[in-house]
Amino acid sequence: MRARDLGVVVGEHPTGPNNAITDVTGVRVGHVTLDEPGSPGVHTGVTVVVPHDDIWTEPVFAGAHRLNGSGxxxxxxxxxESGELTSAIGLTNTHSVGVVRDALVSAQxxxxxxxxxxxLPVVGETYDGLLNDINGxxxxxxxVxxxxxxxRGGPVAEGNVGGGTGMICHGFKGGIGTSSRVTDTATGRYTVGVLVQANHGRRERLRINGVPVGERIGPDAVPLPEVSRRYEPGSGSIIVIVATDAPLLPHQCARLAQRSALAVSRVGGSGEQYSGDMMLAFATGNRGIPPYAWDEDPDAAVPEIPLRMVAPQLMTRLFDLTIEATEEAIVNVLTSATTLVxxxxxxxxxxxHDLLHEALTTPFPEFQETR
Structure with a gap:
């Protein structure tokens, strides 16, 4: 069940046909889920985001942001340095970054x-060692x-899948979530898609459309995972991947990545001390960037590349799309994930889901007092 299946609509801009990062033409997502109950308890996996079919030989512009760097x-x-993304993106658990990175090198x-x-592949991680035998x-x-x-393109599996299999989000089961937004301009339609691997947040801070859901669904209603006191509340991480077909330059991509952090905050994340909150945005609207190689004839290289750029006055709208899609992607994590032992x-x-509906539809106390 996704947020909209439950009647939860985030923001005001329309979604793409799949309400997923794959609504950006050419973007594909793949998961491998490792879910083996019993001892030692394997609940992990890997998720890949492929920006376009020729990413290994044709980079795209990209930019990044760090909300908190414990990740x-x-x-x-x-x-x-370069403003270019040169690989597919991998998402996995903290102790599997190396093997995923090496596998992406081999793929290139x-x-x-x-x-x-x-x-130099891009691989992000969040820690699943509470639910998964991470050291195995x-x-x-x-x-990979x-x-x-x-x-594939099209609908994207969410919740306990791929790199998100063993994750916890705001004290509930976490994982993978995605969403998208579209906007029409004088030169055509732009799409912004987001995919998150969410393993962050404290229960009491969870907000959905501004409603204090985490306060209304406390540990007495849905128990928190019993963890050692060694773990500070809110420890964990979230990786946010933003994709767009708008013709952005690297500095504009970085600005979208930064705005996605605002959505993390809107849902209740605060970049806690031991949370790795990392954001990456890439844009496929400028193509034709040549790959790096020194064994080619430098005199045959194209000395200039024609580029396009979204006008500054349209950036605010793209910020809004990014924030809405990121916020809904996190909510989709929470509504799609299933209980995991x-x-x-x-x-x-x-x-x-029933408690969520009740939390979202019960009037605030101050409203009740005035009725």
């Missing part, structure tokens, strides 16, 4: 062949390959 999103230094070599070039290193290169091979019997309970 990892590899490849960001080169993105900040397979796509481009041998040559004098480097590969169960994600392997073949899982399978996620890439199965990446993880490692050592630890249980992450799903957000009960």
């Amino acid at each position: 990892e999103l590899t490849g960001l230094e080169w993105i900040r 070599v397979e796509a481009r062949g041998e040559g004098v070039y480097w590969s 290193h169960h994600v392997r290169a073949e899982h 390959r399978s996620a890439l091979d199965s990446a 993880g490692r050592n019997g630890l249980t992450a309970h799903a957000l009960d």
Whole structure:
């Protein structure tokens, strides 16, 4: 069940046909889910976002933002330096970043062949060690390959899937969520799509459309996962991937990534001390950027590349689309995820849909007093 299936509509702008990041033409998503109950308790996986079919040989412009840095999103230094995304994006658990990164390097070599070039793939992580045997290193290169091979457009599976399998969000079961928004301009339609891997937040801070849902559905109604006192409330992470077909330059991509952090805050995230809240935005509206290689004839290289840029006065609208899509993607995580009994019997309970409806429709006390 997605948020809109439950009557929960976030924002005012229309969605794309799938209400997913794949509404941006060419973007594909693939998951491999590893879910093995019992001992040692394997509840993890990998999710890949492919910006377009030729990403290994044709970069796109991108930009990044950090709300809080207790986490990892590899490849960001080169993105900040060059403004270019040169790989598919992988999402997994904290201790599997290396194997996913290496598998993406292999995928690029397979796509481009041998040559004098480097590969700096983008891989983000959130920590699933409460529910998953994270030190067992169960994600392997073949899982990444399978996620890439199965990446598709259209509807995207959400909740306990892929890299989000073992995640917890605002004290409820977390995971993967996605959403999109569209807007029409004088030169055509722009689409903004968002995908999140949500493993962040405190229960009492959860807000949906401004309603204090986390306060209304407290631990007495839906228990919090029983965790050691060693874990500070709100510890965790969220990775936000923003895609758009608007013709943005790198600095404009970075601005979209920054605005997605506002949506994390609107839902109740505050970038806690031990939360890794990392955002990446890429734009497919400018194509034709050549790949890096030193074994090609430099005299044959194209010296200039024609580019387009969204006018500054339209950026506010794209900010709004990004915020709305990110906010709804997080809510879709919560409504799509299902209760999981993880490692050592630890249980992450799903957000009960009936309780959510009650929380969203019960008038605020101050309204009741005036009636």
